[in-house]
Amino acid sequence: MKGTLIFAVALAVAYALPTENQEKNDPERSGYRNHKLLSMTPTTKQQLKALEQVENDIEGSDFWIDPLLHHQAVFRISPDKFNDVMGILKNSGGHPNVLHEDVQEMMDTPEMQTQSRAAATQYIVDNSQYHSYATIQNYLNTFKSNYPSLVPDVGVAPHKTHDNRDVSYITLSTNGVSSTKQAIFIECGIHAREWISPAVCLYFIDRLLATYNSDSTATALLNQFDWVIIPEANPDGYEYTRSSTSNRLWRKNRRRFTTGNCNGYYGVDLNRNFDAMWGTTGVSSSCTSDTYPGTGAFSEPESRNIRDKVNEIKDRLSAFISIHSYSQMILTPYGFDSSKPSNTGHITAVSNAARDKLYNVHNKYFTVGTPGELLYHASGGSYDWSMVGAGVSFAVTYELRPAGSDWATGFRLPANQILPSGEEMWESISHIALNH
Numbered sequence: 001m002k003g004t005l006i007f008a009v010a011l012a013v014a015y016a017l018p019t020e021n022q023e024k025n026d027p028e029r030s031g032y033r034n035h036k037l038l039s040m041t042p043t044t045k046q047q048l049k050a051l052e053q054v055e056n057d058i059e060g061s062d063f064w065i066d067p068l069l070h071h072q073a074v075f076r077i078s079p080d081k082f083n084d085v086m087g088i089l090k091n092s093g094g095h096p097n098v099l100h101e102d103v104q105e106m107m108d109t110p111e112m113q114t115q116s117r118a119a120a121t122q123y124i125v126d127n128s129q130y131h132s133y134a135t136i137q138n139y140l141n142t143f144k145s146n147y148p149s150l151v152p153d154v155g156v157a158p159h160k161t162h163d164n165r166d167v168s169y170i171t172l173s174t175n176g177v178s179s180t181k182q183a184i185f186i187e188c189g190i191h192a193r194e195w196i197s198p199a200v201c202l203y204f205i206d207r208l209l210a211t212y213n214s215d216s217t218a219t220a221l222l223n224q225f226d227w228v229i230i231p232e233a234n235p236d237g238y239e240y241t242r243s244s245t246s247n248r249l250w251r252k253n254r255r256r257f258t259t260g261n262c263n264g265y266y267g268v269d270l271n272r273n274f275d276a277m278w279g280t281t282g283v284s285s286s287c288t289s290d291t292y293p294g295t296g297a298f299s300e301p302e303s304r305n306i307r308d309k310v311n312e313i314k315d316r317l318s319a320f321i322s323i324h325s326y327s328q329m330i331l332t333p334y335g336f337d338s339s340k341p342s343n344t345g346h347i348t349a350v351s352n353a354a355r356d357k358l359y360n361v362h363n364k365y366f367t368v369g370t371p372g373e374l375l376y377h378a379s380g381g382s383y384d385w386s387m388v389g390a391g392v393s394f395a396v397t398y399e400l401r402p403a404g405s406d407w408a409t410g411f412r413l414p415a416n417q418i419l420p421s422g423e424e425m426w427e428s429i430s431h432i433a434l435n436h
């Protein structure tokens, strides 16, 4: 974490708190009780710097929308850090605003379940709710048994997770296991709390298989390409967010640290753990941070699984798609700094058209640009690695619904938006596949 240690020591001396209080405020133990959700729109460089200081130096600060000049930042702060943070921000001339007094209360209102909209009978997945890891595994096996001629392989990636789970992948192909067709790779669920991502992956697989014989787009998608899809790349983190509303906002994997300052803490940000300018931008060196990149590139089994599956087919892989939430964006490469691949014009043009296709379905507008233009630089991301590490020439990252301004929904997208999200992403991904 940039400059963290010195600042953290100063804070600890100035505002030492009783251990009991620290325990109470540790999300590992007590969830988000009395955590405040704040917003602030920086209108000067000084205010922006203050927000960046809070993001980088205040332990446990969780930015749902990152600081950008003249844009509203939204972030969660634990009660023991509240006064410090208000002080820092007000000193800069800013006017932080409390959006919610108790984030735990927000989390305790569950994502609603809805009646599934009548879908064609051959669909397999129930899109009226978010599913457990076990149910997702079952769906993958059902895809294989119901469509043996289109699903040559449902398998387990080579590395077990820290909690001993399998990471599954599915291969869709009209040519069987030894196919040499061009391939497209989709990764979902790398961040635990972004539940809409695996749900959209499942919808995409389901629709591709169910409509291959009846819909000309699906036919083209499978006749022209093989698809390798990891619908739940971080099952430990995902199950952790499902285990209690107190853990609903967990982002990382569940690596447990057992030594030094980190002893007893958990988690590496898997989208900072790839070998793409690893550890340089958008990361924190504190293992308690949500952007801790791990001890080295590919230190984590979950990122190695994506690496290994991509490397198996990299010679025929023509596109890599990473799916996250939230803020309605299509992020073009690179994320690690301001440099761009030589075909950036082409990637942007295809992404703009994919954005329009998406918009035409349910009028949800996605913004297209690089992370540096729209959010922040961040190193070690999977889509950057697919290009610089595996030589794939086309890669994008989606940030799904809701819009960035919708902090009250955020990562907790109601289940009645699974189906429309799937429908708009079907059009958008189809466009990329057939035009990249």
Ligand code: 0X9
Pocket (backbone or CB within 6 Å): 191, 194, 271, 324, 325, 326, 331, 334, 335, 336, 371, 376, 377, 378, 379, 380, 381, 382, 383, 384, 397, 399
């Ligand atoms: O920070 C991230 O990993 C992504 N945003 S999220 O809110 N879903 O966490 C953006 C990733 C963009 N990719 C890279 N910067 N490599």
Ligand code: ZN
Pocket (backbone or CB within 6 Å): 191, 194, 324, 325
């Ligand atoms: Zn994410």
